[in-house]
Amino acid sequence: MAPLKPVAEALADICANIAPLSPEYVPLSQALGRQIEEDIIAGTHHPLSDISAMDGFGVRACDTASGKALRIVGESAAGHPYQTALGEGEAIRIYTGAYAPQGCDAIILQEEVSEDNETITPPTPLEAGRYIRPRGGDFARDDVLVKKGETLTARAMALCALGLQNRIQAKKKPHIAILSSGDELVAAGGIPRYGQLINSNAVFLASALRQAGAEVTDLGILSDTPGALTEALKEPAHYDLIVTTGGASVGKYDYIVHDIEQSQEMALDFWKIAMRPGKPLIFGHVGKTPLLGLPGNPVSVAVCCFVFLRPLIGHMMGRTDLDVQEQTALCTVDLNENDKRRDYLRSIAEQTPNGWQVTPFDSQDSSQMHRLSQANALLIRPPHDPAIAAGDKVQMALLPDGF
Amino acid sequence: MAPLKPVAEALADICANIAPLSPEYVPLSQALGRQIEEDIIAGTHHPLSDISAMDGFGVRACDTASGKALRIVGESAAGHPYQTALGEGEAIRIYTGAYAPQGCDAIILQEEVSEDNETITPPTPLEAGRYIRPRGGDFARDDVLVKKGETLTARAMALCALGLQNRIQAKKKPHIAILSSGDELVAAGGIPRYGQLINSNAVFLASALRQAGAEVTDLGILSDTPGALTEALKEPAHYDLIVTTGGASVGKYDYIVHDIEQSQEMALDFWKIAMRPGKPLIFGHVGKTPLLGLPGNPVSVAVCCFVFLRPLIGHMMGRTDLDVQEQTALCTVDLNENDKRRDYLRSIAEQTPNGWQVTPFDSQDSSQMHRLSQANALLIRPPHDPAIAAGDKVQMALLPDGF
Numbered sequence: 001m002a003p004l005k006p007v008a009e010a011l012a013d014i015c016a017n018i019a020p021l022s023p024e025y026v027p028l029s030q031a032l033g034r035q036i037e038e039d040i041i042a043g044t045h046h047p048l049s050d051i052s053a054m055d056g057f058g059v060r061a062c063d064t065a066s067g068k069a070l071r072i073v074g075e076s077a078a079g080h081p082y083q084t085a086l087g088e089g090e091a092i093r094i095y096t097g098a099y100a101p102q103g104c105d106a107i108i109l110q111e112e113v114s115e116d117n118e119t120i121t122p123p124t125p126l127e128a129g130r131y132i133r134p135r136g137g138d139f140a141r142d143d144v145l146v147k148k149g150e151t152l153t154a155r156a157m158a159l160c161a162l163g164l165q166n167r168i169q170a171k172k173k174p175h176i177a178i179l180s181s182g183d184e185l186v187a188a189g190g191i192p193r194y195g196q197l198i199n200s201n202a203v204f205l206a207s208a209l210r211q212a213g214a215e216v217t218d219l220g221i222l223s224d225t226p227g228a229l230t231e232a233l234k235e236p237a238h239y240d241l242i243v244t245t246g247g248a249s250v251g252k253y254d255y256i257v258h259d260i261e262q263s264q265e266m267a268l269d270f271w272k273i274a275m276r277p278g279k280p281l282i283f284g285h286v287g288k289t290p291l292l293g294l295p296g297n298p299v300s301v302a303v304c305c306f307v308f309l310r311p312l313i314g315h316m317m318g319r320t321d322l323d324v325q326e327q328t329a330l331c332t333v334d335l336n337e338n339d340k341r342r343d344y345l346r347s348i349a350e351q352t353p354n355g356w357q358v359t360p361f362d363s364q365d366s367s368q369m370h371r372l373s374q375a376n377a378l379l380i381r382p383p384h385d386p387a388i389a390a391g392d393k394v395q396m397a398l399l400p401d402g403f
Numbered sequence: 404m405a406p407l408k409p410v411a412e413a414l415a416d417i418c419a420n421i422a423p424l425s426p427e428y429v430p431l432s433q434a435l436g437r438q439i440e441e442d443i444i445a446g447t448h449h450p451l452s453d454i455s456a457m458d459g460f461g462v463r464a465c466d467t468a469s470g471k472a473l474r475i476v477g478e479s480a481a482g483h484p485y486q487t488a489l490g491e492g493e494a495i496r497i498y499t500g501a502y503a504p505q506g507c508d509a510i511i512l513q514e515e516v517s518e519d520n521e522t523i524t525p526p527t528p529l530e531a532g533r534y535i536r537p538r539g540g541d542f543a544r545d546d547v548l549v550k551k552g553e554t555l556t557a558r559a560m561a562l563c564a565l566g567l568q569n570r571i572q573a574k575k576k577p578h579i580a581i582l583s584s585g586d587e588l589v590a591a592g593g594i595p596r597y598g599q600l601i602n603s604n605a606v607f608l609a610s611a612l613r614q615a616g617a618e619v620t621d622l623g624i625l626s627d628t629p630g631a632l633t634e635a636l637k638e639p640a641h642y643d644l645i646v647t648t649g650g651a652s653v654g655k656y657d658y659i660v661h662d663i664e665q666s667q668e669m670a671l672d673f674w675k676i677a678m679r680p681g682k683p684l685i686f687g688h689v690g691k692t693p694l695l696g697l698p699g700n701p702v703s704v705a706v707c708c709f710v711f712l713r714p715l716i717g718h719m720m721g722r723t724d725l726d727v728q729e730q731t732a733l734c735t736v737d738l739n740e741n742d743k744r745r746d747y748l749r750s751i752a753e754q755t756p757n758g759w760q761v762t763p764f765d766s767q768d769s770s771q772m773h774r775l776s777q778a779n780a781l782l783i784r785p786p787h788d789p790a791i792a793a794g795d796k797v798q799m800a801l802l803p804d805g806f
Contacts, residue, residue: 032610033805048595077656079586081598099598139773153805154610155776158603158701161591162772183482188564192451195484195502200561207435207557253480298561369565370542373558403557
């Protein structure tokens with residue numbers, strides 16, 4: 001029998017066989033929250049032209065030195081600009097947000113002047129630029145609006161719109177297909193009859209992978225018959241990754257490995273991983289599309305998602321924040337010596353004045369989803385870890401928000 | 404002229420006039436990340452029946468004491484249960500995840516027995532329950548699976564599916580309609596001509612309100628003509644809130660207030676708020692639907708969203724995490740005495756060994772979206788705040804993730 005493969009080695013082998021994804025262009029309307037792959041450059045000045053910051057009269061500052069009355073020759077309102085240059089001795093009515101025409105370089109407030117319907121008399125000489133928002137005063141064409149690597153915020157979305165950048169180069173989201181194998185499975189929403197089981201793995205994976213930034217297509221349930229996988233994966237090129245659950249063992253009715261071995265389109269690696277919970281892990285390719293086959297047990301699926309799938313999505317997107325983040329904590333209970341498998345114990349972690357402490361649940365049966373759901377951390381024990389006494393330091397990883 | 408209305412009083416008045424939303428039922432498939440409004444109760448046991456945890460043979464434990472051979476009478480595979488009770492001296496082949504029939508209360512592993520095709524001989528007397536996952540061992544019918552107030556995680560999603568809970572009572576997301584007023588506006592994606600401006604406010608609000616948990620419908624751009632608002636809001640009952648931008652002033656081409664006053668369906672409050680940036684704020688009702696009218700300036704819209712709209716969404720959803728969270732920081736620069744308006748200065752905040760310090764940008768013009776986009780905090784100055792010297796304590800609020 002081949003030796004058990006260590007977790008870190010398995011993850012490294014998987015990542016070495018899957019290339020990070022190329023960036024993609026997305027319309028601005030779909031770019032909120034996406035990580036930017038290249039600097040976003042302003043395609044225009046903002047404002048596009050000099051703009052009045054107030055309601056009042058637009059004038060030439062140089063005409064206000066003499067104290068002479070200025071003729072009102074027209075108006076500039078938002079969306080209805082005065083189209084010609086302002087001549088000597090001329091003024092226009094102007095409103096907040098309206099374009100200031102050529103020559104108009106100062107605004108007199110309504111309340112600052114005496115007005116008949118035809119002329120105004122400026123009270124004092126005005127400085128050029130008064131109450132004018134100058135062309136390019138917010139940003140100029142070719143300014144960097146959002147830097148590569150940043151995540152697009154609501155404010156940055158508005159900035160891209162103002163800068164006429166409507167296609168955004170962003171990290172591609174991996175498109176992951178999930179397939180659940182097992183004649184016993186009933187899709188969520190159905191009623192299981194005697195001998196059947198709700199397919200919670202598809203519900204969990206769709207949720208957890210979306211939370212991690214992937215797009216997910218649920219390809220449904222595979223029956224335990226030879227060829228079912230081959231049939232379901234006729235067009236694998238749509239996906240960046242295929243994830244199966246169940247059928248991964250070598251039992252009489254486990255056909256995932258069988259199908260991969262039989263198919264000319266598929267290539268197989270098949271590992272026993274030194275971890276608990278966790279069972280044989282399938283890694284292979286369907287055409288050029290990588291396939292990761294997880295066990296069928298719900299708790300094993302969740303732990304494998306945490307240990308392998310989230311870091312793999314991070315690898316594909318060039319992110320490290322989806323990696324398992326181990327930290328030290330004080331264990332509150334005694335634990336026996338560990339065997340040859342890396343152990344992930346469902347636990348409650350608490351922050352105390354002395355740092356983190358962690359308490360594994362008494363029962364660690366890998367069918368207990370309720371326990372897993374109540375856990376906020378996994379206590380991680382390396383292979384052959386000696387016995388732990390209450391108060392000893394151990395390694396743990398907090399489960400991420402939304403997981 | 405009416406006195407300026409303080410910010411806190413305006414927000415309190417708005418919230419007093421808008422009721423928190425009733426909960427709604429959503430299908431489980433749309434419930435990820437939603438806040439749960441009532442305990443989620445298991446509708447069934449899980450497992451539904453006793454299940455084999457291993458591949459092997461299912462037997463009656465009481466039959467193994469004698470060491471006699473047991474007859475193989477059938478098989479139970481996942482999804483294909485053995486349908487009758489196990490009789491005395493009988494065994495079945497059984498696979499991981501398969502139902503254990505009535506009477507079958509122990510599993511013998513394949514490798515533990517010598518087998519011909521018709522009988523097995525159990526090596527030693529077995530305890531009842533061996534390698535059996537008992538009915539209800541994960542959770543029992545009527546157990547609380549997820550507690551009221553919790554946010555639905557991927558794991559909790561799987562748990563709901565297993566518990567046959569496919570309709571989830573969740574906090575309703577406010578459905579907010581946004582309307583942008585102004586003849587100068589061009590929808591994002593278009594090319595502004597002379598005198599025009601990209602409508603970045605709709606892009607910003609749609610993004611920021613979605614980030615805050617709302618559903619957003621963009622009703623487009625209103626022209627500066629009387630009746631345009633009335634026409635756009637013929638069926639306001641679809642929405643929990645209507646937000647307008649622009650047209651809120653009392654200028655010649657500002658028709659929002661005019662339309663509300665003219666309509667029999669609409670009721671108006673109109674306030675000048677003691678804040679900067681910020682301008683007259685419209686608050687009223689269209690039929691029974693509340694309407695909040697913001698200024699047209701992009702920076703004012705963003706600050707009003709932070710100060711009024713996010714807390715209002717929180718109020719409607721029964722959440723306080725969207726409120727402005729003020730904290731103390733050391734100001735790194737001198738600032739003049741403040742006037743009668745509450746001031747929100749776009750700033751960079753940094754955490755130092757001495758706590759937070761905050762540096763407002765030199766230029767605070769309310770047209771500068773690029774500056775706003777670079778800020779990570781607003782330094783908040785109360786009305787009539789005395790002059791600040793570098794090193795003095797001030798109040799600030801960090802801008803939230805994604806904002």
